[in-house]
Amino acid sequence: MKILDDIRVLDLCHVWFGPWSTMMLADMGAEVIRIEPPWGAIDRAAEGALFGGSSYTFHHLNLSKKDLTLNLKEPEGLKVFKELLKVSDVVVQNFSPGTMERLGLGYDVLREVNPKVIYAALSGFGQTGPYSSRGSYAPIAEAMSGHTRLTGDGLDPEGPPVGMAQAYGDLGPGTMAAMSILAAIRYRDRTGKGQMLDVAQLDCMVAYNTGVTGFLLSGMKPWELRKKYPMGRGMGGLFQAGDGGWVYLAGFNPRAIDRLAKYLGVEEVTRELIEGKVKGMARDEAVELFVDADIPVAPVYHVDEVVEDPHVKARDMFVKVEHPKAGEITAINFPVKFSESQPEVRNASPVIGQDSREVLMDVLGYSEERVMELVRSGVTSLP
Numbered sequence: 001m002k003i004l005d006d007i008r009v010l011d012l013c014h015v016w017f018g019p020w021s022t023m024m025l026a027d028m029g030a031e032v033i034r035i036e037p038p039w040g041a042i043d044r045a046a047e048g049a050l051f052g053g054s055s056y057t058f059h060h061l062n063l064s065k066k067d068l069t070l071n072l073k074e075p076e077g078l079k080v081f082k083e084l085l086k087v088s089d090v091v092v093q094n095f096s097p098g099t100m101e102r103l104g105l106g107y108d109v110l111r112e113v114n115p116k117v118i119y120a121a122l123s124g125f126g127q128t129g130p131y132s133s134r135g136s137y138a139p140i141a142e143a144m145s146g147h148t149r150l151t152g153d154g155l156d157p158e159g160p161p162v163g164m165a166q167a168y169g170d171l172g173p174g175t176m177a178a179m180s181i182l183a184a185i186r187y188r189d190r191t192g193k194g195q196m197l198d199v200a201q202l203d204c205m206v207a208y209n210t211g212v213t214g215f216l217l218s219g220m221k222p223w224e225l226r227k228k229y230p231m232g233r234g235m236g237g238l239f240q241a242g243d244g245g246w247v248y249l250a251g252f253n254p255r256a257i258d259r260l261a262k263y264l265g266v267e268e269v270t271r272e273l274i275e276g277k278v279k280g281m282a283r284d285e286a287v288e289l290f291v292d293a294d295i296p297v298a299p300v301y302h303v304d305e306v307v308e309d310p311h312v313k314a315r316d317m318f319v320k321v322e323h324p325k326a327g328e329i330t331a332i333n334f335p336v337k338f339s340e341s342q343p344e345v346r347n348a349s350p351v352i353g354q355d356s357r358e359v360l361m362d363v364l365g366y367s368e369e370r371v372m373e374l375v376r377s378g379v380t381s382l383p
Contacts, residue, residue, distance in 0.1 A: 002029020003341050007185065008088040009033065009063065010081070014041045016095035016138065016167050018122050019061035019200060020174035025090070025181065026064035027334040029345040033088075033359055034062060035081070038069040038381035040352050052326025052351070059349045063321070063331055068352035069381045074105050076379045079196045081105070083364055085113050089255075090181055094122035097132050107196045116194040118184040122177055126200035136170030136201055146212060150222060156222040170227075173204035238300070241277055245260025249274065249290060256295050262291035269359045296320035323348035324383070333344035353381040 007030040011022040016035070026032035036044070071077040085091065091110060093100060100106050100121070107119050121127055124136020142148050142164050153160040175206040177199040184195055205256040206212060211222040218225055241247060251257055251269075261269045264277070278286045283299055290297035299305070306312060307330075319333045326348070334343040360366040361382070374380045 001341065003343070004028045004030035004185075005029065007031070007090065009090040009092060010035060010084060010088050012038050012091065012093035012095070013122070014043045014094065015060060016043075016057065016170035017174050018092055018177075019043070020171050021120070021181070022092050023061055023063055023065065023123070023136045024175070024178040024334075027279065029343070032065045033084070034065045034350065034356070035070050035072075036067065037071055038353070038378060044352060051325050051329070054326075054349060054351075059323075059326075059329065060332065061308045062343075062349035064346045065350055066355035066359060067353060068356050069353040071379050072375075074379050076374065078100060078104060080360070080364070080374070080379065082113050084107035084359075085117065087111060087363060088114070088117065089185070090120065092120045092122065092177070092181070096135065097121075097123050097125075097127050106250045110230075111194060111196075114193065114194070116188060118181060118194050118197070118198060120177055120181055120184075120187065122173070122198040124199075124201045124202060131202075137162055138167035138171075138201070141169035141173070141201035141205045144202055147205060148207050150209070150211050153221070153223045155254035157221075169201055169205055172208050173199060176204045176207075192233045207322070222266045235267075235269065235271060235274065239278040239286070241278050241281055241283040241286050243282040245291070247278060247283060247286050248298045248300055250298075260293050260295055261291075319345050321345060321348040322356075324351050324354065351383050353383045357383055 004025060006023070009022055009025055009030050009032040011018070011032050011034040013019045013022055013034075019034075020033070022032050025062055041060075044054050044058050046057070049056065051059060069078055072081060107121075110117050110119050123132070123349075124140060125131040125134055137260070139148070143161070147169075148161045148163055151164055152159055155162065177197070180197050180199060184197060186193055214222055214225055221226065231252065233254045235257060236250045236252050239247050239249060251260060257269050258361070261267065264273075265271065277289075281289065287297055287299050301309070307318065312318075315337075317333050317335065318330050321331050323329050329348060331345055331348065333345055336343070357368075357371055360371050360374070361368070371380070372383075375382060
């Protein structure tokens with residue numbers, strides 16, 4: 001039994017924010033039906049390398065899902081969607097605010113069709129507020145929530161801001177969206193009531209920024225706090241090894257520094273001492289030294305090293321899946337280990353329209369003739 005194997009999700013999402021949240025639900029067992037137009041969603045094909053017709057980010061963010069194509073701008077497409085809505089539990093979308101209403105699919109319509117539906121509206125700035133109509137991407141939320149400035153401050157408070165890697169302004173809020181959908185499912189289990197969730201990237205990224213709380217309490221920016229209240233004898237950060245590699249040392253408490261001093265046989269541990277020690281060693285040799293000294297440490301990996309790390313492999317973080325066009329590929333597994341109901345990657349990201357026939361016939365009971373009629377009229381498509 002999977003945790004969400006009795007839940008059907010209609011996934012109207014694209015790019016990173018929404019697809020990440022719905023993929024987590026899919027890995028937990030929900031039947032997630034990704035709905036995109038017959039000509040394909042904007043995140044399926046991107047500039048640059050394609051693998052089996054899709055970008056690598058599409059492969060990353062759409063595991064364990066089914067794919068149905070529907071033209072929601074056609075009355076017949078809306079009709080099909082509403083029939084699916086009647087037998088579904090959750091609708092998730094990350095269109096610009098107002099798009100669903102223009103399609104005739106605002107929350108007032110959704111709950112009239114299915115009063116128990118849980119509707120998650122994901123956007124950059126939320127459905128209300130003075131910025132609600134603005135477009136957004138992950139770097140916008142990262143910048144306005146203070147993360148971009150703080151990342152730069154970590155290098156030099158007088159220097160430029162530094163962008164965060166890998167769109168955490170999407171992935172963080174997407175995780176919050178998935179958690180909130182689970183909470184809404186639990187609420188519905190207890191009350192029988194559906195509800196709407198308004199998930200904004202900026203709101204979530206502000207919530208993730210502990211530096212904001214530091215400012216609210218002290219009136220100082222994090223670097224100003226560090227300057228006024230030094231960490232004491234703790235030490236950490238990046239150190240370059242003699243072979244050009246880097247290590248990250250996290251000796252952030254006095255006891256760690258005491259252990260390191262004893263291990264190295266010195267009276268005082270200084271940054272200059274550590275820099276010299278690491279500089280005289282290869283990266284992996286330096287990592288072993290600090291591991292032996294019981295100091296938290298990590299090699300700074302490139303992605304090709306991440307996938308070969310023996311610990312990551314031992315934690316079953318990769319799984320083989322078969323893609324209809326790309327063949328057998330290696331995907332990243334669901335990261336949390338459950339003792340009783342382990343989520344799992346069930347299939348590769350779908351090709352466009354991969355499950356249109358199955359969904360329309362098995363879920364809605366359409367005949368083959370009816371499906372082909374929808375194909376001919378441009379309402380849906382088959383792979």
